[in-house]
Amino acid sequence: MDKTKTHSPIAPTTALVLALIYSTVIAMQTHLYLPMLFPLLFLGWLCRAHFVLILKRLIVLNALIAIVTLSLLLQKNYELALLIGVRSNLILLFILMLFHDKDEFSIAIAMQKLHVPHKLTSIFFFTAKSIFLIKREFSLFKNTLHVRGFSPKTNSLTYKTMAGFVGLLFIKALQRSIFLQKALRLRRFCGEVYTLNSTHTVGTYDSILYGITFLSLLWRQGFLL
Amino acid sequence: MSCSVTIKNISTTREGVRLYEHVMLDVSHKEKIAIIGPNGCGKTTLLEIIAGLRSLEEGTLELFHQPMQHVDDFKAMRHLIGYLFQDSDNQFLAPIVEDDVAFSLLAGGTSKEEARLKTAMILEDLGISHLAKKIVYHLSGGEKKLVALAGVLITEPKLMLLDEPTNGLDVSMQVRLVEILAKIDKSIIIVSHHQEFIESVVDKIYTLTPHGLVCTRTLNTHHEPHYHTHSDGTCHTH
Numbered sequence: 001m002d003k004t005k006t007h008s009p010i011a012p013t014t015a016l017v018l019a020l021i022y023s024t025v026i027a028m029q030t031h032l033y034l035p036m037l038f039p040l041l042f043l044g045w046l047c048r049a050h051f052v053l054i055l056k057r058l059i060v061l062n063a064l065i066a067i068v069t070l071s072l073l074l075q076k077n078y079e080l081a082l083l084i085g086v087r088s089n090l091i092l093l094f095i096l097m098l099f100h101d102k103d104e105f106s107i108a109i110a111m112q113k114l115h116v117p118h119k120l121t122s123i124f125f126f127t128a129k130s131i132f133l134i135k136r137e138f139s140l141f142k143n144t145l146h147v148r149g150f151s152p153k154t155n156s157l158t159y160k161t162m163a164g165f166v167g168l169l170f171i172k173a174l175q176r177s178i179f180l181q182k183a184l185r186l187r188r189f190c191g192e193v194y195t196l197n198s199t200h201t202v203g204t205y206d207s208i209l210y211g212i213t214f215l216s217l218l219w220r221q222g223f224l225l
Numbered sequence: 226m227s228c229s230v231t232i233k234n235i236s237t238t239r240e241g242v243r244l245y246e247h248v249m250l251d252v253s254h255k256e257k258i259a260i261i262g263p264n265g266c267g268k269t270t271l272l273e274i275i276a277g278l279r280s281l282e283e284g285t286l287e288l289f290h291q292p293m294q295h296v297d298d299f300k301a302m303r304h305l306i307g308y309l310f311q312d313s314d315n316q317f318l319a320p321i322v323e324d325d326v327a328f329s330l331l332a333g334g335t336s337k338e339e340a341r342l343k344t345a346m347i348l349e350d351l352g353i354s355h356l357a358k359k360i361v362y363h364l365s366g367g368e369k370k371l372v373a374l375a376g377v378l379i380t381e382p383k384l385m386l387l388d389e390p391t392n393g394l395d396v397s398m399q400v401r402l403v404e405i406l407a408k409i410d411k412s413i414i415i416v417s418h419h420q421e422f423i424e425s426v427v428d429k430i431y432t433l434t435p436h437g438l439v440c441t442r443t444l445n446t447h448h449e450p451h452y453h454t455h456s457d458g459t460c461h462t463h
Contacts (some may be wrong), residue, residue, distance in 0.1 A: 047388070103320045129318075136314075179315035182278050186308045187318060187329045194331035195324045196341050 009046050012110030014206040015098040018213050023091040025217045032086060035216040040090065042212050043097035044108075046205065054096045061092050104128030108193045117192035125193055126180065133176040136170070141165060227254050228346045229384045230275060230289070235284035237270055244270060247437045248284070254383075257406075257413040259423035261441075262433035271433065272386050275414065289383065305331055307382030308412040311389040313369035314362070316376065322364075323348070323357040326375045332378065344393035347375045351405060357458065367398035374405070384412045391419045 022039065026032075044051060065088045072081035099107070108125040112118075145165070154157045229252050236246035244267035246359040252258055254356045257433065260268050273279045277299030286293045288302050299306070310316045326342040326347060335343075353371050354391050356364065361372060370390065377385060390406075391399050403425045406413065423430060430442040 002258070048433075105319050105321075105324070133314075176315075179310070179312075182273075183310070183316050185307070186276065188303055188332040189318065189328075190249065190332060190457060192321070192327060192332070195319070195321075196327050196331075196344065197321075197324070197335060 002016040002199055009027060009203070009205040010043075010098060011202050011206050012102050012106045013113050014202060014209060015102065016107070016110050016114060018209060019095050019098055022094050022213055022217070025085055026090050026094075029087065030083070032090070033220050035219040036090065038216045039209060039213045040093055040097070042209060047097050054093070054100055057096055057100075058089065058093055061096075062089070064088070065092075078135050085157070100179065105193060105195070109195055112192060121193070122189075122191045126184075129180055130173065130214065134173045134182065137176065138169060141169060164171060228252060229254050229288065229417070230414070231285075231287040231290075232275070233285045234272070235274065235281065235286065237267055237274070237279075237282055239267070239270065245433060245435050245437065246283075248433075250431070250438050252384075252412050255410055255412055256429070257415070258429045259415040259417060259427040260346060260431050260433055260438070261416075261418065261420075261423070266285060266433050266435075268433055269388055272308075272388055272414065272416050275384075275438070276306055276386050277302070278308075279318075304380055305383045307377035307380060307385040309370075309373055309377050309385070309387045309390055311392055313366075313373040316373045317361045317369075320360050320362070322353075322359050322361055322372050323445040325361055326372065326379055328374065328378045343379055344375075347379045351375050351378075352401070365391035367395065370394060370402070372400070374402075378409070382411065385409070385414070387413065387415045387417075389417055389419075390415060391417060391422045 010062070026036065029036075047054065049195075065085060068088075069081040069085045070086065072078075104125060110185050111121045111124060145161070150161060152162075230250065231252075232248055232250040234246075235248040236243045248271065259306070260271065262268050264311065264414060270279065274281060275288075277296055279295065280296055281294065288299075291298070291302065295298060306383065317325050318328050323341075323344050330340040331337070331341060338417065343428045345354070345357070348357055351371050351374065353368065356368060356372065361369065364372065370393070374390075399419075399422055403422065406426045413427070415423055415427060424444060428444055429440055430444070431438045432441045
């Protein structure tokens, strides 16, 4: 979640609803059709300015998918490996394009609007906020290593440093989460998040995306896989 | 004497080591005090006990004449206590400045219209109206501190606990903070190492020792300025 952008053509409520529908339907498909790409094309056009960044993230996430597909390839189950690979990438790309410009705050507000139970919203908000803080600590640590002249090699110093790095990251993460818990208590957090602005209204792009997504999931033409 | 905070015989241990014992403190309404002491002596821990972020191990604590024994006792008092974190980043819960400042108000049940109005007023008072729509993580250290302070002041707490408020602030920002705190008519407890700053703000200075709090200085309520502003706008301390 990029902290630099908080406004998006797609409302967070739309993003949550469509991510759930699209990923559930696609995950259950045994055959994929060409129209299933249409929502991705539309979203790709909407977030064309950040498309390279999104693709980079998709490539990183593919490292995890590769483990699953490789295990299937080793069992010579090629069709299933391909199906899982394509399905996972469709879902991931859809979700990445929907959420790349949304912060945890706007998503939590969208969850409240959709009447998701408060406890679930709180857990999401707390987790997302902690991940963001840990990510910042990770960047700080990386900078510290660079500044102190560390360059990774295949020696014991590197392994020790990396082990210390991971250990310190855990400690920092714990400290940050304790501070976050304190801030939530002090600032009277009671399971809800608030905003003064109503920037999450459903607009034209949302309606178009709803239409394209539903149509693409129902239109069984142009066999893809 | 009417007190905001009354502490009797508080003792605290950290990892089995006793930090301090027999801490006694009375903070009157609208009194401003500072707690100083060497690093690691437990100043922040004491502040966290007063804020209800830590349980009492020994002794008693009263806030506005109400005994506080358990963390749950603080729930009803939460709106009366404002706490400024040492690192402002730990305090932010919303990405946009105005949302973050208004957070505690909205969480307390204030309407959006009233919260918006109060947020605009507090940002105006602190001279940071231009930051209202900015993202908190993109602000400078001084700006973050003022935004965090706005988030504390907006609930109009009767007791303010400030943990190292001058951390990372340049002299001109420190002067601004002194001016802001001087105008605030509330009980304030400051934990700081910054001598000039606390002498410009508080009425009394206490030193935290392993055997309790010792009042080391009582200052005039009419504080002598420790910061001077030149005609060109630059500042220096003495």
